[in-house]
Amino acid sequence: MLSVNHLSKRYDDTVAVDDLSFEVRPGVVTGFLGPNGSGKSTTMRIILGLDHPDKGSATIGGRPYAQLKDPLREVGALLDARAAHPGRSARNHLRALATSNQIPLGRVEEVLAFAGITSVADKKVGQFSLGMSQRLGIAAALLGDPAVLMFDEPVNGLDPEGIRWIREFFRALANEGRTVFVSSHLMSEMALTADQIIVIGRGRFITQGSVDDLTATVQGTVFVRASDPAALAEALRARHAVATPVNEHGLTVTGLTCDEVGAVAFAAGLTVFELTPQRASLEEVFMDLTADAVEYGGSTLAPVAHE
Amino acid sequence: MSSGVTFASVARSEWIKFRTVRSTILGVAIFAVLTIGLGILITAEIHAHWASMNPLDKLTFDPVSTSLGGTVLAQFAVGVIGSLFITTEYTSSSLRSTLAAVPQRRRLVAAKLAVLAGSMFVVSEIVCFAAFLIGQSIYRGMIPASTDTLSNSAVLRSVILAGVYLTLLAMMGFAIGLILRQSPATISTFTGLVLLIPLIIFFLPASLQDTLTKFEPSALGHSMMSVTPRDRLFSAWPSTLLLVAYVAVVLFVGATMFQRRDAT
Secondary structure (H helix, E strand, C coil), X not given: CEEEEEEEEEECCXXXXXXXXXXXXXXXXXEEECCCCCCHHHHHHHHCCCCCCCEEEEEECCECHHHCCCHHXXXXXXXXXXXXXXXXXXXXXXXXXXXXXXXXXXXXXXXXXXXXXXXXXXXXXXXXXXXXXXXXXXXXXHCCCCCEEEEECCCCCCCHHXXXXXXXXXXXXXXXXXXXXXXXXXHHHHHHHCCEEEEEECCEEEEEEEHHXXXXXXXXXXXXXXXXXXXXXXXXXXXXXXXXXXXXXXXXXXXXXXXXXXXXXXXXXXCEEEEEEECCCXXXXXXXXXXXXXXXXXXXXXXXXXX | CCCCCCHHHHHHHHHHHHHCCHHHHHHHHHHHHHHHHHHHHHHHHHXXXXXXXXXXXXXXXXXXXXXXXXXXXXXXXXXXXXXXXXXXXXXXXCHHHHHHHCCCHHHHHXXXXXXXXXXXXXXXXXXXXXXXXXXXHHHCCCCCCCCCCCCXXXXXXXXXXXXXXXXXXXXXXXXXXXXXXXXXHHHHHHHHHHHHHHHHHHCCCHHHHHHHHCCCHHHHHHHHCCCCCCCCCCCHHHHHHHHHHHHHHHHHHHHHHHHHCCCC
């Protein structure tokens, strides 16, 4: 199990991680979700002992990373696909890593084959595309057959085939009882990949739960079609609900459940044609949760005026 | 099955890394060509003009240090090899992979240093002995009954310490790299140390020059590889100890910073 306790880290005058605590359990894929610059990579670097926290700690099975006896056999991590000397071949890169942890060199060939890069193993890493580098990073993470795996934005640079491959791979790892911790800034990706999701923004913990839990936290809307939408809208507003007209007969209602909307329509003597609960998508949930926590927000750009 | 991150396993890993990049191979090749090639040029030049040389120059002529004269340029190659061994870890961010595999940073520095010092010592000794022997074969017959053979312990010491000097410079480049992390800054600092300090001292008043020159790294190197040291310089062994002390101090500072800093 991977555990982060009251972690804080600032770089110069920027707070990267602010009193962050969470736990990642084995047997499921846990997504680590947050906008760009929200502190995901910093947290992962601290877990790996690359950066030193100002306060708090991160432990793997109760011990800080620097105290692991066999780091690569306990944790496999892909933080930066380009973290290899561009002049060294992929095979030599993996051999050096394996040797440091006394992992047999035969394992290098196994992970090369698994990642599908055996044919380019003697090419210099600097000649690799981002997708190939990503596969090399995955091969490196698997070298020690570790129980805990950590991936920072693993989907970046992969083609659709690669993305499907990696999703199935995460699922398989979790099914084997491993701890799988995957960061992303794309909620749509997380919805497909992760069982559990931890959401952070501006270095702070926002929420944690399953995909279903998270969508439930944000109020859904109700779509209703009735014989007299104007009259129904008025009746709903009397109940302090927000009703927005959609199409000719439709209304989108916020603030009431389906049952309540049905009861209001019945009391007003209206015929209901359709009554549909509409759940918020994970995307909407994420936007809602992190609206105040976006580090780099874009704004609209005015068109260039032509003479 | 053996497991764990031991000093030996990290050293083996670093040895793989050291010899599988072109910069090391190229650096060693340039180092060998410069030392041996310049040695041949210098000794052949002296041999050609021996007859017309004035008697005083003949009296102070040192057949050992002149045959090792190529090291004046070659020392920059070893400095670069040492620097790049650590700075490319930063510039390629491969340090993240390295530290994820070996989180014990002191052990990592020690293993890297052992690989660098061990391999550069072997290479430097081979190259220096080759340059010396080639130089002596060019000088043969020029000086009657020369005692400057390897059976003379002072000569043997000079050739061995020439290799030690170059090994220590490679370690100095590595130590500066630990502190500065960027290849260009590290290499220019190393160059400044070996090239610029003597130049600066040269422009100081004569009294200051005399006191400072003998402490300066390239003067230490000159003493280490000379049979008889120049006036006002330390002799071979004190020079060696002083250079070892310099390298130890910079290494200590570098290793301490490496231990404390974030690996980004």
